[in-house]
Amino acid sequence: MVADDAALFRAGISRLLADAGFDVTAQVGDAAALLDAVDRDPPDAVVVDIRMPPTHTTEGLDAARVLAERHPGTGVLVLSAHVEPHYAMRLVESGASGTGYLLKERVADAGELADAVRRVAAGGVVIDPGVVAQLVGRRRVHDPLASLSEREREVLAVMAEGRSNQAICERLFLSPKTVEAYVHNVFTKLDLHQAADTNRRVLAVLAHLRA
Amino acid sequence: MQRLRPRTRAALAAAGAAAGVAAAAALVWGGYQVPADLLAPTLVLDLAVGWSFIGVGLVAWRRRPDSRTGLLMVVLGFAWFARFAVAVDSRAGFVVGVLVGSVYLSVLVHLLATFPGGRVQDRTQRVLVTVGYLLSAPLDAVFLFVFGAQRQLGEGPPPNGLVIAPSNGEFDPSGVDLAVQAVVVVLFGSLLATVFTRWRAAGPAQRRSLTPGAVGAALIVGTILVERTAVLLLIPPAVGVALAWSAAVVLVVWPLALLLGLLRSQLDRSAVGPLIVELGAGLPVPERLRSALAATLHDPSLELAYWLPERRAFVDPAGAPVTVAPARGRAMTYLERDGAPIAVLVHDPVLAAEPELVAAVAAGAGLAVENDRLHAEVRSQLREVQASRARIVEAADGARRRVERDLHDGAQQRLVTVALALRLAHTQLGTATSAELAALLDEAGAELAGALAELRELARGIYPVLLTDAGLGPALDSLAERCPVPAVVAAVPARRWAEAVEQTCYFVVSEALANAVKHARASQVAVEVRETGGGLRVEVADDGAGGADAGGSGLRGLADRVATLGGELTVRSPRGGGTRVVGTVPCA
Numbered sequence: 001m002v003a004d005d006a007a008l009f010r011a012g013i014s015r016l017l018a019d020a021g022f023d024v025t026a027q028v029g030d031a032a033a034l035l036d037a038v039d040r041d042p043p044d045a046v047v048v049d050i051r052m053p054p055t056h057t058t059e060g061l062d063a064a065r066v067l068a069e070r071h072p073g074t075g076v077l078v079l080s081a082h083v084e085p086h087y088a089m090r091l092v093e094s095g096a097s098g099t100g101y102l103l104k105e106r107v108a109d110a111g112e113l114a115d116a117v118r119r120v121a122a123g124g125v126v127i128d129p130g131v132v133a134q135l136v137g138r139r140r141v142h143d144p145l146a147s148l149s150e151r152e153r154e155v156l157a158v159m160a161e162g163r164s165n166q167a168i169c170e171r172l173f174l175s176p177k178t179v180e181a182y183v184h185n186v187f188t189k190l191d192l193h194q195a196a197d198t199n200r201r202v203l204a205v206l207a208h209l210r211a
Numbered sequence: 212m213q214r215l216r217p218r219t220r221a222a223l224a225a226a227g228a229a230a231g232v233a234a235a236a237a238l239v240w241g242g243y244q245v246p247a248d249l250l251a252p253t254l255v256l257d258l259a260v261g262w263s264f265i266g267v268g269l270v271a272w273r274r275r276p277d278s279r280t281g282l283l284m285v286v287l288g289f290a291w292f293a294r295f296a297v298a299v300d301s302r303a304g305f306v307v308g309v310l311v312g313s314v315y316l317s318v319l320v321h322l323l324a325t326f327p328g329g330r331v332q333d334r335t336q337r338v339l340v341t342v343g344y345l346l347s348a349p350l351d352a353v354f355l356f357v358f359g360a361q362r363q364l365g366e367g368p369p370p371n372g373l374v375i376a377p378s379n380g381e382f383d384p385s386g387v388d389l390a391v392q393a394v395v396v397v398l399f400g401s402l403l404a405t406v407f408t409r410w411r412a413a414g415p416a417q418r419r420s421l422t423p424g425a426v427g428a429a430l431i432v433g434t435i436l437v438e439r440t441a442v443l444l445l446i447p448p449a450v451g452v453a454l455a456w457s458a459a460v461v462l463v464v465w466p467l468a469l470l471l472g473l474l475r476s477q478l479d480r481s482a483v484g485p486l487i488v489e490l491g492a493g494l495p496v497p498e499r500l501r502s503a504l505a506a507t508l509h510d511p512s513l514e515l516a517y518w519l520p521e522r523r524a525f526v527d528p529a530g531a532p533v534t535v536a537p538a539r540g541r542a543m544t545y546l547e548r549d550g551a552p553i554a555v556l557v558h559d560p561v562l563a564a565e566p567e568l569v570a571a572v573a574a575g576a577g578l579a580v581e582n583d584r585l586h587a588e589v590r591s592q593l594r595e596v597q598a599s600r601a602r603i604v605e606a607a608d609g610a611r612r613r614v615e616r617d618l619h620d621g622a623q624q625r626l627v628t629v630a631l632a633l634r635l636a637h638t639q640l641g642t643a644t645s646a647e648l649a650a651l652l653d654e655a656g657a658e659l660a661g662a663l664a665e666l667r668e669l670a671r672g673i674y675p676v677l678l679t680d681a682g683l684g685p686a687l688d689s690l691a692e693r694c695p696v697p698a699v700v701a702a703v704p705a706r707r708w709a710e711a712v713e714q715t716c717y718f719v720v721s722e723a724l725a726n727a728v729k730h731a732r733a734s735q736v737a738v739e740v741r742e743t744g745g746g747l748r749v750e751v752a753d754d755g756a757g758g759a760d761a762g763g764s765g766l767r768g769l770a771d772r773v774a775t776l777g778g779e780l781t782v783r784s785p786r787g788g789g790t791r792v793v794g795t796v797p798c799a
Contacts (some may be wrong), residue, residue, distance in 0.1 A: 084677055138692045
């Protein structure tokens with residue numbers, strides 16, 4: 001299901017998703033219509049623009065929060081033009097599984113969009129690499145990340161994007177054992193409690209990076 | 212000098228009267244024979260001179276307690292009478308009479324040299340006064356005890372020219388007398404020059420009260436000079452006698468001339484009434500109050516500056532800022548209302564000697580001054596607002612130009628490149644390999660991504676969307692996250708304020724952070740937002756090089772922006788001591 005007030009963009013995304021093998025069940029132009037459509041026929045995932053009528057501010061985020069309560073089984077991917085960790089955090093902090101914050105321009109890469117939709121549909125968390133880069137790249141006086149090796153920092157960034165250990169292995173071409181060791185190191189060095197599941201791990205890492 | 216108590220004054224007046232009577236008695240019954248035709252005029256003139264000095268001196272003392280002139284005049288009067296001791300035909304009378312016989316001339320020198328303050332103020336005056344005193348009692352003592360001046364018997368007139376009579380021809384022009392007379396001439400010549408120089412240097416107000424006394428002084432000294440040179444040049448005795456008489460007449464008149472000067476400033480007090488009437492007559496216009504005060508105080512050079520407490524600065528009646536600092540030849544009088552300064556008069560120093568007059572004028576003009584000060588304040592604020600409005604318009608235009616340039620050089624250029632690449636791909640559809648086409652399209656994609664990133668940053672810079680959506684705290688956090696210098700934002704109160712307040716605070720932080728990055732070479736920045744009693748206080752402190760110019764366009768623009776909300780921006784940036792920008796914005 002796709003919600004965006006720009007008809008052309010909406011149609012474009014629907015087309016890309018259909019090409020990638022998804023079944024786009026509805027296309028709507030604002031948050032209220034989206035909620036109605038989901039109530040009638042809950043899909044596996046929703047792609048929603050953060051900024052829609054009537055106020056053109058954060059309707060997408062608000063809709064995502066409502067959906068997380070009413071339809072926990074539906075993943076929500078919010079598309080945004082802003083590299084703002086604040087928004088991503090708001091999404092993840094709502095505690096719902098299956099949420100994502102992706103920059104609009106990623107849709108140029110059909111594979112990336114499809115991957116993100118699949119992950120939120122499966123209950124995962126997706127954080128745009130640009131947002132993570134901003135958090136990791138932040139200048140600090142006493143930078144806790146300074147104690148990390150280059151490789152560990154890469155692992156941390158990919159982890160913050162919401163990837164599982166398996167995905168990290170694939171992305172960084174590492175063995176599962178090695179990835180586990182890196183993840184363990186990162187958590188130890190940052191003095192973080194190693195969370196049980198991937199989603200809570202993302203939250204812990206993001207919160208730490210924002211502190 | 213102390214204010215003269217009425218009882219002391221009465222005692223001095225009585226003593227003066229008694230001294231005069233005693234002097235007259237000594238002349239009449241002292242034992243010497245005064246020619247009958249000379250007795251009456253001598254008595255009248257001598258008493259007139261002595262009493263004139265004592266009486267007028269007491270009046271001057273009361274009017275100008277800050278000046279020693281009154282005291283010197285009183286002393287001169289007593290010294291004048293003291294020399295009549297010589298008219299008593301006895302050894303003691305002779306010794307005392309000779310010793311104090313010319314002290315009055317020394318006091319006269321002292322009086323003239325230091326007029327009108329009565330205090331020795333520079334080297335010339337000190338030399339004149341010292342020489343003047345050395346030439347009287349000490350020199351007379353030398354004559355008396357070393358050369359053994361002889362007392363004449365009581366058959367003729369009293370000695371030492373007490374009674375003006377033709378010289379008996381015993382003067383020895385080649386002796387010590389000649390040298391003494393020459394010194395006296397030089398002394399009085401310098402004295403005359405001093406008086407004239409001082410009169411020329413005086414401002415109009417000072418001249419007004421100086422002139423009568425100075426004219427009298429010139430006459431006296433001129434007469435004494437001619438008289439003494441007449442002796443030196445052996446001018447016929449008859450001329451000398453005439454000159455001596457006229458010198459005595461001038462001596463009577465001179466204290467009266469001083470009294471005239473005093474009466475003049477007293478007359479000025481009566482001008483305060485018309486001033487009040489004039490000031491009450493109409494709306495104040497810049498300059499009108501100043502000219503009215505200048506006219507009343509007889510000081511055309513008088514300047515008026517108003518104190519603006521909020522700006523902690525002086526402005527002129529038109530509202531333009533002025534510097535008020537002590538200057539040579541100028542004196543300042545602060546006008547106060549309820550203990551707080553409201554204005555300052557910069558004027559001729561002579562007015563400082565008339566605190567009562569200035570106080571009376573200030574009191575009379577008080578309401579008008581306060582009124583005019585408020586007008587000056589409004590005019591000053593208007594100037595500031597006009598200047599700030601001009602700067603704000605200029606800053607907005609500048610910002611637009613920058614946006615245009617950024618769009619033109621950045622995103623627009625990239626989009627043109629994309630259009631070109633697509634057009635190229637289109638024309639090569641049939642001819643190029645798919646790999647070549649893919650490379651072309653990838654290039655277009657990369658350019659588009661770059662254009663998007665630039666547009667995103669540009670939009671953020673123009674207006675931070677987070678500020679409206681989420682408030683000041685998240686917006687400042689986001690700003691700090693992007694800051695190339697480590698920036699820490701202390702917990703910002705999580706409530707929302709008026710949009711204008713939040714925006715202003717945001718831009719204060721944004722500009723201060725940009726400065727810390729660009730100019731200060733800071734290694735860290737602390738941002739703090741606190742709620743104060745009536746508003747919001749934003750502080751940005753870095754540990755950089757300092758020396759920021761609060762008048763530079765960036766900070767100036769910020770100050771203007773804060774001022775539009777009635778707030779205030781302060782910048783402390785000592786060289787090498789970091790920069791601290793504090794903005795306070797009132798809000799409900």
